[in-house]
Amino acid sequence: MGSTITEKILARAAGRDEVHAGEIIEAKVDLALANDITAPLAIAEFEKAGFTKVFDPARIALVPDHFTPNKDIKAAGQSKLLREFARRHEIVNYFEIGRVGIEHVLLPDAGLIAPGDVVVGADSHTCTYGAVAAFSTGVGSTDFAAAMAWGHVWLRVPESIKFVYSGRPQPWVTGKDLILHTIGLIGVDGALYQAMEFTGEAIASLSMDERFTMCNMAIEAGGKSGIVGFDEKTTRYLQSRPDGSHAREAGRVFASDADAEYARVLEIDVSSVPLTVSRPHLPSNAAPAADLGDVAIDQVVIGSCTNGRLEDLRQAASLLRGKKVHPDVRCIILPGTQQVCLDAASDGTMQALIEAGCAFSTPTCGPCLGGHMGVLAEGERAVATTNRNFVGRMGHAGSEVYLASPYVAAASALAGHIATPEQVGAAEGGSR
Amino acid sequence: MIFEGTVHAYGRDVDTDVIIPARYLNTSDPAELARHCMEDIDAGFVTSVRPGDIIVAQENFGCGSSREHAPVAIKASGVSVVVAASFARIFYRNAINTGLPIVVCPAAAGGAKAGDRLRVDLDAGTVENLTQGKKYDAEAFPPFMQELIDRGGLLPYVKSRVAETEGA
Numbered sequence: 001m002g003s004t005i006t007e008k009i010l011a012r013a014a015g016r017d018e019v020h021a022g023e024i025i026e027a028k029v030d031l032a033l034a035n036d037i038t039a040p041l042a043i044a045e046f047e048k049a050g051f052t053k054v055f056d057p058a059r060i061a062l063v064p065d066h067f068t069p070n071k072d073i074k075a076a077g078q079s080k081l082l083r084e085f086a087r088r089h090e091i092v093n094y095f096e097i098g099r100v101g102i103e104h105v106l107l108p109d110a111g112l113i114a115p116g117d118v119v120v121g122a123d124s125h126t127c128t129y130g131a132v133a134a135f136s137t138g139v140g141s142t143d144f145a146a147a148m149a150w151g152h153v154w155l156r157v158p159e160s161i162k163f164v165y166s167g168r169p170q171p172w173v174t175g176k177d178l179i180l181h182t183i184g185l186i187g188v189d190g191a192l193y194q195a196m197e198f199t200g201e202a203i204a205s206l207s208m209d210e211r212f213t214m215c216n217m218a219i220e221a222g223g224k225s226g227i228v229g230f231d232e233k234t235t236r237y238l239q240s241r242p243d244g245s246h247a248r249e250a251g252r253v254f255a256s257d258a259d260a261e262y263a264r265v266l267e268i269d270v271s272s273v274p275l276t277v278s279r280p281h282l283p284s285n286a287a288p289a290a291d292l293g294d295v296a297i298d299q300v301v302i303g304s305c306t307n308g309r310l311e312d313l314r315q316a317a318s319l320l321r322g323k324k325v326h327p328d329v330r331c332i333i334l335p336g337t338q339q340v341c342l343d344a345a346s347d348g349t350m351q352a353l354i355e356a357g358c359a360f361s362t363p364t365c366g367p368c369l370g371g372h373m374g375v376l377a378e379g380e381r382a383v384a385t386t387n388r389n390f391v392g393r394m395g396h397a398g399s400e401v402y403l404a405s406p407y408v409a410a411a412s413a414l415a416g417h418i419a420t421p422e423q424v425g426a427a428e429g430g431s432r
Numbered sequence: 433m434i435f436e437g438t439v440h441a442y443g444r445d446v447d448t449d450v451i452i453p454a455r456y457l458n459t460s461d462p463a464e465l466a467r468h469c470m471e472d473i474d475a476g477f478v479t480s481v482r483p484g485d486i487i488v489a490q491e492n493f494g495c496g497s498s499r500e501h502a503p504v505a506i507k508a509s510g511v512s513v514v515v516a517a518s519f520a521r522i523f524y525r526n527a528i529n530t531g532l533p534i535v536v537c538p539a540a541a542g543g544a545k546a547g548d549r550l551r552v553d554l555d556a557g558t559v560e561n562l563t564q565g566k567k568y569d570a571e572a573f574p575p576f577m578q579e580l581i582d583r584g585g586l587l588p589y590v591k592s593r594v595a596e597t598e599g600a
Contacts, residue, residue, distance in 0.1 A: 024576045026593075041460045041500050049587040051594070067458060074458035124498040124522055140500035140526035146590040150597075154576065188445055189492040193521050222492060224521055282445060369454040369497070390449040390496060392472040397453075 002257025055151030105336025111241030116252025175210025184286025303334025494523025
């Protein structure tokens, strides 16, 4: 029997020739990460259990990105805990304000994730790194505390679902539309405990930024992980990292065997995937953006670990440049990292967005989880390029979030209601 | 271990944002988290919950964010055990790791109504609806997870594994 890419990565990490779905293994951890919300609980558990040292200060990342720059005194206390722990244990990858970014944009961009890695993070969107052919999965604070001490994690080897995307996407349709559409097809527990393996010619033609977006949302279908196979785009991405994660590639690039076993194979013709929006209050409530009718909005959020990369901001700017955000709409831009900010500043993206009337934030998770920098009042409605639209996710329990791509979000910011680029008069496009 | 309590019933896909909204995650204090438990799905929960009560839900309980504050808040609110048709995977791990008893039992979850009295026997693996006079078998945990539960959570297990490594 052949193996999936996920089984091969986990076999290597478990020091075994092969492992198969259903087995429980102890896998070596290449990187363990946590943020200002999940690390404080983990630090308390780590210390309560009597651990005095971390397994490797270079293989832990502490990223204060959720309620930072500190939104209130309690949040400042949590950040302080993280900072002091990082100093005490000489954590190499602690990122202070001014250098920090949104963890799932920052860590791969900083060259900390290599193909074949096993990454566990105390944040559910840790599944993002499957875009560089790594196995990565979200865990809780106690699992992170254990990984910090032990350098290993227990895992049940997941079954995989193979998604085969064929055909050419319609104009403006991006990886975000593909993943919202996919979650709509299988539901919010359609991939429960499983790995989502994204394959096919349409995935090969996606940019790295789009692959990150797709893997990021595997958790919204209940998935343990999302993964895209290694190709020349992965190589180019890794070679352009500052620390060169490609240096660790040798012997760690895996691919699924032709006779690998899958729980399910789903074929999706992307030419029939519309611009997709997920309506409140589940990511699986997917619908064609053009069919929603007149849904008036109060706020647009463009950014986050899902869509806060340079390409996302450029797509938004391509629609907003030279125009004005609708007078009844607040449009907030949440770039993923300081480098994204710098790049957006140097290529004119930031200027176009600010001139259009957008608020340009420092990198933070901010309003995505109802933290700060754009929390919604009762009865308010937002279109967001983020990943969740649960009850109360962006603020008051009586507010609503519609999930969409940067193109749809920017078009909606102009229109004052949910709209497609075509509906706001954009010339046919959607640069790939 | 046997728990007997009154049912608080919920549907499917109860996410960790409604179990404990992120606006309260600027603290890790269990008592403070418990004061806001289930706030965005059931505003009356905090005042109606009694020590030993049981949460019953349908599929995919605890989906979404990895926040361990969710099982911590449920446990600190006095809930003795959560019975569901299925659990989202991070919540499932977090519950085992932090010692919040959980039981997978679709039949019991499907039949229970708010206010019913349940008796959950973790050792026998049964859920009994005392109000309706029905008894169900729960799904057994895989042996490794049962070992973690028996040891009192993940960290006691990891402590012994780290000690083995250092002793080797």
